[in-house]
Amino acid sequence: xxxxxxxxxxxxxxxxxxxxxxxxxxxxxxxxxxxxxxxxxxxxxxxxxxxxxxxxxxxxxxxxxxxxxxxxxxxxxxxxxxxxxxxxxxxxxxxxxxxxxxxxxxxxxxxxxxxxxxxxxxxxxxxxxxxxxxxxxxxxxxxxxxxxxxxxxxxxxxxxxxxxxxxxxxxxxxxxxxxxxxxxxxxxxxxxxxxxxxxxxxxxxxxxxxxxxxxxxxxxxxxxxxxxxxxxxxxxxxxxxxxxxxxxxxxxxxxxxxxxxxxxxxxxxxxxxxxxxxxxxxxxxxxxxxxxxxxxxxxxxxxxxxxxxxxxxxxxxxxxxxxxxxxxxxxxxxxxxxxxxxxxxxxxxxxxxxxxxxxxxxxxxxxxxxxxxxxxxxxxxxxxxxxxxxxxxxxxxxxxxxxxxx
Numbered sequence: 001x002x003x004x005x006x007x008x009x010x011x012x013x014x015x016x017x018x019x020x021x022x023x024x025x026x027x028x029x030x031x032x033x034x035x036x037x038x039x040x041x042x043x044x045x046x047x048x049x050x051x052x053x054x055x056x057x058x059x060x061x062x063x064x065x066x067x068x069x070x071x072x073x074x075x076x077x078x079x080x081x082x083x084x085x086x087x088x089x090x091x092x093x094x095x096x097x098x099x100x101x102x103x104x105x106x107x108x109x110x111x112x113x114x115x116x117x118x119x120x121x122x123x124x125x126x127x128x129x130x131x132x133x134x135x136x137x138x139x140x141x142x143x144x145x146x147x148x149x150x151x152x153x154x155x156x157x158x159x160x161x162x163x164x165x166x167x168x169x170x171x172x173x174x175x176x177x178x179x180x181x182x183x184x185x186x187x188x189x190x191x192x193x194x195x196x197x198x199x200x201x202x203x204x205x206x207x208x209x210x211x212x213x214x215x216x217x218x219x220x221x222x223x224x225x226x227x228x229x230x231x232x233x234x235x236x237x238x239x240x241x242x243x244x245x246x247x248x249x250x251x252x253x254x255x256x257x258x259x260x261x262x263x264x265x266x267x268x269x270x271x272x273x274x275x276x277x278x279x280x281x282x283x284x285x286x287x288x289x290x291x292x293x294x295x296x297x298x299x300x301x302x303x304x305x306x307x308x309x310x311x312x313x314x315x316x317x318x319x320x321x322x323x324x325x326x327x328x329x330x331x332x333x334x335x336x337x338x339x340x341x342x343x344x345x346x347x348x349x350x351x352x353x354x355x356x357x358x359x360x361x362x363x364x365x366x367x368x369x370x371x372x373x374x375x376x377x378x379x380x381x382x383x384x385x386x387x388x389x390x391x392x393x394x395x396x397x398x399x400x401x402x403x404x405x406x
Contacts, residue, residue, distance in 0.1 A: 001173045003029060004061040005040045006053055008068040008078055009152065012042050021067055021157045030224075031250075032166055034179030045069065050081040058085070058142035063169055065161070068152035070135040072114040082140055082149060083122035090120045093127045096136040103134050125149075128164050132156045137164060146172060182223040182235045183213075186245045187254065187399040191219045198238055205234040217392045218254070247402055254398045255283040261405040262293035262343065267371075269401070270339035271297040272310040272331040274322070274348040275365065279394040295341045300331065310334035310346070321357070323348050325377050328366035332377075336370050343371040343405065347397045349380075351389040365393040369404045376404050 005025060011017040019042065026037045041057065043049040050069070057064045069078030083090050097119035104111045118135040121127055125138040133156040140147045148168070150160045186194060191214050198221060202210060207230035211222035221238060225231035239246060247257045262269055271294075273280055281297035284290055298309045303322055306312040311334030312327055320326040328348050336344025349365030356362040363384060368377040378400060382392045 001033075001035055001063065001169075002038050002061045003035055003063045003065070003169065004038055004057050006057055006064055006066045007040070007042045007152070008045060008050055008066070009042075010044045010075075012068075013044055021152065021154060024154075024158060025065060025161055028161065028166060029169070030179075030181050033170055033173055034181070035169075035173065036179075045075045045077075047077060047081055047084075050078060051085050054082060054085040054142065054147070058145035058147060061145050063172055064145060064147045065165060066147055066149045067157055070118060070149065070151045072112075072118055072134075074114075076117075078149060079121055079138070082125075082138075082147070086122050086124075086140055086142055088123040091123045092116075092119050093121050093136065094119075095129060096121070096127055099129050099136070100134045128160070130156055130160060132159045139168070180225055180228055180231050182231055183250055184221045184223070184235070184238055184242065184246050185248045185252070185254070186219050186221065186242060187217065187247050187395065187402075189219060189242075189245050194219050194221060194242075198241065201234065201237055201241070204237070205230070208234040216388065217395045244403060247399065253283075253287070254395060254402065256287050258398050258401050258405070259284065259287050259290060259293055261402060263289075265342075265405065267342035267405070268293055268295040268339075269343040269345060270295045270335045270341050271397075272300050272306070272335040272344070272346040273297060274300055274306070274331075274346075275351040276347050276390050276394045276397070277301065279390055280345070280347065280397050283394060283398065295339045296335075298335060306331060309338070311338060321360075323350055323357075323360055323364060323366060325366055325368075325379065328368035329370070329375060329377050332368040332370040333375070343369065343401070345369050345397055345401055347393050349389070349393055351386045351393070353386060363389055365389065365396065367393070367397045367400050369397075369400050371404060374404050376400065 005022050007019055012019050022040050029035050041053055043053045069076045100115055101111050121138045122140055125140045128137040130136050135151045137150045137160045148165045150157050191212050207225055209224040213220040223234050247254050271280055278299045284294050300306045300309050303317050310331045312330045316326050316330050328346050331346030332344040346368045350356040350362045352362035363382045365380045382389050
């Protein structure tokens with residue numbers, strides 16, 4: 001089955017908005033159906049370009065997922081273009097119109113004419129109401145192709161794709177062979193190093209396609225096979241070869257892996273963050289049930305905050321400086337003691353663009369973890385821009401926790 005995606009919107013071509021929807025869908029489709037998206041197309045908010053794309057894609061694909069341009073504003077005309085491509089008119093869907101009125105009434109708002117435009121769909125289309133928003137999803141056939149039209153708002157897009165689009169695609173795929181995918185997520189190894197490390201396995205597993213994906217600072221190894229019998233031995237060998245470099249499989253996150261380890265031991269964690277400014281805590285609290293293992297986090301940006309909230313000594317700051325091994329350890333031990341928990345984690349560094357010393361230039365970060373029988377500190381140097389240093393530091397601390405909570 002050939003599946004393609006079409007995204008509409010000037011913002012996707014000007015760089016104002018990143019297309020995260022398509023990559024999410026590609027992963028879901030491969031994981032659930034074993035089908036790889038053959039091509040992804042992005043067009044601006046121009047009627048002629050959208051119509052042309054709909055006709056071109058529907059002529060070569062079995063199914064197309066179309067997103068964007070279903071809102072209430074003047075530049076939302078995907079439904080109009082779909083009707084033109086199908087050679088039909090637009091009609092108001094009564095259920096969709098009532099759905100819009102009901103949503104506005106619940107919020108105490110008045111429905112305007114442009115809001116009701118969202119209920120206008122191509123004649124003959126199948127309409128599915130959107131519980132996460134006002135614009136409905138609709139399904140349209142063009143020749144032998146099925147086109148699914150969904151809003152581009154990520155929350156609405158993902159809900160409709162998960163509950164409506166993927167089940168329909170599964171039916172379209174029928175009994176065709178389903179390929180299987182395994183994604184091994186790693187930390188502490190560059191993409192090129194990961195490739196070199198697993199390269200000896202390529203010839204041993206000719207029925208497995210080895211691929212790579214970078215989501216800095218993570219690097220993922222993708223194993224794609226025709227069936228589980230081919231995938232399982234390749235996966236087992238990769239896990240044995242990579243060892244603790246692998247922090248998770250599939251959709252699990254690094255933060256989730258940390259949480260699982262802490263929860264399994266019945267332990268709790270407190271954090272002291274300097275250059276990351278709460279980024280570690282933000283990732284950890286993004287995990288459902290984090291309250292079971294995360295006690296607290298302090299953003300100790302200034303030297304006085306490091307002393308007041310994490311008990312760092314004035315002597316350590318004067319002798320070593322705020323960005324140092326000694327201060328990182330005192331931060332982790334101090335926040336652990338202050339919170340009265342089993343584990344303390346800390347990060348301090350020079351994110352830039354200014355600061356740094358001859359010994360520790362901009363990009364230097366110290367990570368520390370204190371726990372039962374554990375006092376660990378690591379120095380890292382990431383010669384990146386400010387945001388990438390902060391992200392690398394946050395992920396680095398989570399990875400250090402993952403490795404030390406055993």
